[in-house]
Amino acid sequence: xxxxxxxxxxxxxxxxxxxxxxxxxxxxxxxxxxxxxxxxxxxxxxxxxxxxxxxxxxxxxxxxxxxxxxxxxxxxxxxxxxxxxxxxxxxxxxxxxxxxxxxxxxxxxxxxxxxxxxxxxxxxxxxxxxxxxxxxxxxxxxxxxxxxxxxxxxxxxxxxxxxxxxxxxxxxxxxxxxxxxxxxxxxxxxxxxxxxxxxxxxxxxxxxxxxxxxxxxxxxxxxxxxxxxxxxxxxxxxxxxxxxxxxxxxxxxxxxxxxxxxxxxxxxxxxxxxxxxxxxxxxxxxxxxxxxxxxxxxxxxxxxxxxxxxxxxxxxxxxxxxxxxxxxxxxxxxxxxxxxxxxxxxxxxxxxxxxxxxxxxxxxxxxxxxxxxxxxxxxxxxxxxxxxxxxxxxxxxxxxxxxxxxxxxxxxxxxxxxxxxxxxxxxxxxxxxxxxxxxxxxxxx
Amino acid sequence: xxxxxxxxxxxxxxxxxxxxxxxxxxxxxxxxxxxxxxxxxxxxxxxxxxxxxxxxxxxxxxxxxxxxxxxxxxxxxxxxxxxxxxxxxxxxxxxxxxxxxxxxxxxxxxxxxxxxxxxxxxxxxxxxxxxxxxxxxxxxxxxxxxxxxxxxxxxxxxxxxxxxxxxxxxxxxxxxxxxxxxxxxxxxxxxxxxxxxxxxxxxxxxxxxxxxxxxxxxxxxxxxxxxxxxxxxxxxxxxxxxxxxxxxxxxxxxxxxxxxxxxxxxxxxxxxxxxxxxxxxxxxxxxxxxxxxxxxxxxxxxxxxxxxxxxxxxxxxxxxxxxxxxxxxxxxxxxxxxxxxxxxxxxxxxxxxx
Numbered sequence: 001x002x003x004x005x006x007x008x009x010x011x012x013x014x015x016x017x018x019x020x021x022x023x024x025x026x027x028x029x030x031x032x033x034x035x036x037x038x039x040x041x042x043x044x045x046x047x048x049x050x051x052x053x054x055x056x057x058x059x060x061x062x063x064x065x066x067x068x069x070x071x072x073x074x075x076x077x078x079x080x081x082x083x084x085x086x087x088x089x090x091x092x093x094x095x096x097x098x099x100x101x102x103x104x105x106x107x108x109x110x111x112x113x114x115x116x117x118x119x120x121x122x123x124x125x126x127x128x129x130x131x132x133x134x135x136x137x138x139x140x141x142x143x144x145x146x147x148x149x150x151x152x153x154x155x156x157x158x159x160x161x162x163x164x165x166x167x168x169x170x171x172x173x174x175x176x177x178x179x180x181x182x183x184x185x186x187x188x189x190x191x192x193x194x195x196x197x198x199x200x201x202x203x204x205x206x207x208x209x210x211x212x213x214x215x216x217x218x219x220x221x222x223x224x225x226x227x228x229x230x231x232x233x234x235x236x237x238x239x240x241x242x243x244x245x246x247x248x249x250x251x252x253x254x255x256x257x258x259x260x261x262x263x264x265x266x267x268x269x270x271x272x273x274x275x276x277x278x279x280x281x282x283x284x285x286x287x288x289x290x291x292x293x294x295x296x297x298x299x300x301x302x303x304x305x306x307x308x309x310x311x312x313x314x315x316x317x318x319x320x321x322x323x324x325x326x327x328x329x330x331x332x333x334x335x336x337x338x339x340x341x342x343x344x345x346x347x348x349x350x351x352x353x354x355x356x357x358x359x360x361x362x363x364x365x366x367x368x369x370x371x372x373x374x375x376x377x378x379x380x381x382x383x384x385x386x387x388x389x390x391x392x393x394x395x396x397x398x399x400x401x402x403x404x405x406x407x408x409x410x411x412x413x414x415x416x417x418x419x420x421x422x423x424x425x426x427x428x429x430x431x432x433x434x435x436x437x438x439x440x441x442x443x444x445x
Numbered sequence: 446x447x448x449x450x451x452x453x454x455x456x457x458x459x460x461x462x463x464x465x466x467x468x469x470x471x472x473x474x475x476x477x478x479x480x481x482x483x484x485x486x487x488x489x490x491x492x493x494x495x496x497x498x499x500x501x502x503x504x505x506x507x508x509x510x511x512x513x514x515x516x517x518x519x520x521x522x523x524x525x526x527x528x529x530x531x532x533x534x535x536x537x538x539x540x541x542x543x544x545x546x547x548x549x550x551x552x553x554x555x556x557x558x559x560x561x562x563x564x565x566x567x568x569x570x571x572x573x574x575x576x577x578x579x580x581x582x583x584x585x586x587x588x589x590x591x592x593x594x595x596x597x598x599x600x601x602x603x604x605x606x607x608x609x610x611x612x613x614x615x616x617x618x619x620x621x622x623x624x625x626x627x628x629x630x631x632x633x634x635x636x637x638x639x640x641x642x643x644x645x646x647x648x649x650x651x652x653x654x655x656x657x658x659x660x661x662x663x664x665x666x667x668x669x670x671x672x673x674x675x676x677x678x679x680x681x682x683x684x685x686x687x688x689x690x691x692x693x694x695x696x697x698x699x700x701x702x703x704x705x706x707x708x709x710x711x712x713x714x715x716x717x718x719x720x721x722x723x724x725x726x727x728x729x730x731x732x733x734x735x736x737x738x739x740x741x742x743x744x745x746x747x748x749x750x751x752x753x754x755x756x757x758x759x760x761x762x763x764x765x766x767x768x769x770x771x772x773x774x775x776x777x778x779x780x781x782x783x784x785x786x787x788x789x790x791x792x793x794x795x796x797x798x799x
Contacts, residue, residue: 046527048496049496073519249756280760339753
């Protein structure tokens with residue numbers, strides 16, 4: 001995999017792998033898998049850049065030469081607020097009632113673009129496909145069985161001055177009691193999409209003075225480091241439940257490296273100042289250089305509250321060869337994973353509920369609601385570093401002392417001294433030397 | 446098996462060494478243009494400049510202040526990146542002694558007919574090249590690695606280009622045949638960078654590589670330019686340092702060796718008049734007795750999806766408390782042990798304890 005995707009998966013070893021007990025369940029059919037074979041690992045220092053996108057695109061049937069993948073140019077994608085590449089591989093039924101099954105590979109790319117084009121001329125705000133991706137769509141991938149573009153207009157449908165060109169098919173989908181999604185669908189495989197325009201470039205505009213009020217999602221997590229200095233510290237997670245009257249049950253999983261000596265007795269979970277003990281705590285302590293800390297919590301978040309999970313740790317010293325080349329940068333701590341089954345009314349972009357027309361990859365859950373897995377920020381912990389120049393200094397000093405001390409002692413013991421007639425210098429040199437000697441007042445040569 | 450292989454190493458970490466990554470990517474781009482595919486190129490970049498948080502233009506690396514060409518491009522594959530660029534990995538790659546689970550794209554698949562071009566850039570000194578600010582490779586190690594390659598028949602000819610300070614010292618210890626080496630500066634001289642891009646804020650290319658690229662831009666796959674023109678590509682007035690070269694180990698006369706024999710992938714085509722029949726894949730599969738077409742044959746999965754968040758199971762597990770002995774049990778246990786001990790061996794031992 002690491003050669004395929006140009007990623008350093010070879011850095012995954014037993015020191016950053018855990019066996020999660022409850023956080024991750026198979027997303028495909030056939031759930032009689034043995035949980036003891038499940039492993040989870042995370043490389044927080046890895047960078048995602050064009051060298052990962054290039055082989056990812058090469059897995060697509062039309063590569064990046066036709067269809068929707070022509071929009072994926074690195075320059076625009078990575079100049080955004082957030083981007084995420086994914087590969088999901090799972091067994092799925094061939095048809096809903098069929099006994100046959102096959103493997104399904106789903107490739108996902110999530111990008112969050114910031115901002116839209118403000119046009120002072122027309123007094124509107126808006127965006128077009130080419131302003132986001134750098135180019136419009138020329139056509140579908142001919143070997144694709146489905147090639148669709150959905151524009152989610154749920155939040156801006158009601159805006160004054162709203163316009164969307166060119167016109168597509170409107171699809172509405174109701175999920176939950178209070179949430180209705182509307183999408184505009186452009187089916188690239190239908191010839192009518194490209195009948196009027198040679199290149200498809202949907203553009204959305206609305207009045208400049210209208211503020212979009214989009215609802216925030218019900219569950220939101222942040223994580224940060226606490227404490228000062230290079231000895232002690234703490235990690236705090238804040239879990240926000242923004243639903244006004246429904247409490248959420250979430251599973252919080254943490255992987256901490258072995259060199260952060262975590263004190264499990266300092267684990268506190270508080271909601272609005274009062275203790276909120278978790279229903280399940282699964283803690284597996286670390287073993288030096290063998291496995292990391294593994295902490296799993298099942299928390300109940302009351303409605304419209306913020307829950308805080310705190311834990312304290314102490315930093316350990318590593319041997320000087322174990323530090324990375326840029327040791328003063330610090331080490332990155334993996335993101336915590338928060339898993340929850342959210343009600344369908346959760347304001348979520350696109351791919352959320354099972355009934356949504358765009359969700360053909362989401363794991364199909366039996367409960368009502370959809371699975372939401374949030375990853376928090378990675379943390380950067382400074383480690384107390386030794387003076388890396390010391391081995392060199394010690395070697396120099398020791399060798400100097402040995403050379404001077406032992407060397408001169410050895411010379412005195414083993415050298416025999418003899419007198420030697422001084423070599424006669426050439427005439428002019430002797431003459432000059434005598435001049436200087438006469439001036440100095442010492443015997444002449 | 447690569448007949449024309451390229452190994453490129455950028456050994457410097459940190460944002461201010463942007464120019465070393467730009468050097469490597471520029472040579473990569475030229476060589477790809479001349480025909481060597483990604484599967485025959487091994488690129489080692491010690492740090493990421495394109496998606497670095499300091500880069501004002503993400504996913505781009507420029508080698509010129511005019512920013513005309515994005516040398517990072519849209520089709521780049523980096524094989525060794527970040528902390529993987531170490532002396533050990535580099536030497537293992539050259540000698541072929543990589544760990545057994547190394548993917549093919551990270552191996553040097555060369556044999557005794559391969560022409561290998563090795564380009565290294567970074568910070569160097571008299572007799573060493575610094576890797577990632579924490580270790581060095583010496584010229585003796587490099588010479589020994591090449592000798593091992595020769596003895597294991599892993600190359601036919603090597604062209605070694607080095608753009609660092611005091612680069613000539615790195616090839617002085619070579620002793621294996623069929624190596625031509627070009628270095629950007631003599632011992633005691635520094636290789637200098639070319640110009641700074643004030644919108645990015647760092648030097649974007651080194652002098653020797655800049656003039657090398659100017660020269661390579663004029664080469665196309667059918668060029669007849671020869672390798673000895675590379676020695677004159679950067680005179681002292683342009684490079685400020687004096688480039689050096691070593692040709693005594695090379696068996697052929699360099700004025701007859703084409704540049705495309707190292708930088709490009711000119712394949713020799715043999716025309717065969719004999720008709721060769723190739724069996725189809727289906728025939729091959731069906732002739733193997735007992736082999737099924739579908740590897741999933743016989744494996745049935747129940748059409749049920751797993752419970753993604755098994756809350757009830759977790760709550761039940763949480764209620765199970767580990768059994769602890771009753772309070773005071775351990776104290777009472779040890780009191781009993783002491784009592785039995787003193788009874789057996791006599792009360793006089795008590796004075797030693799209390």
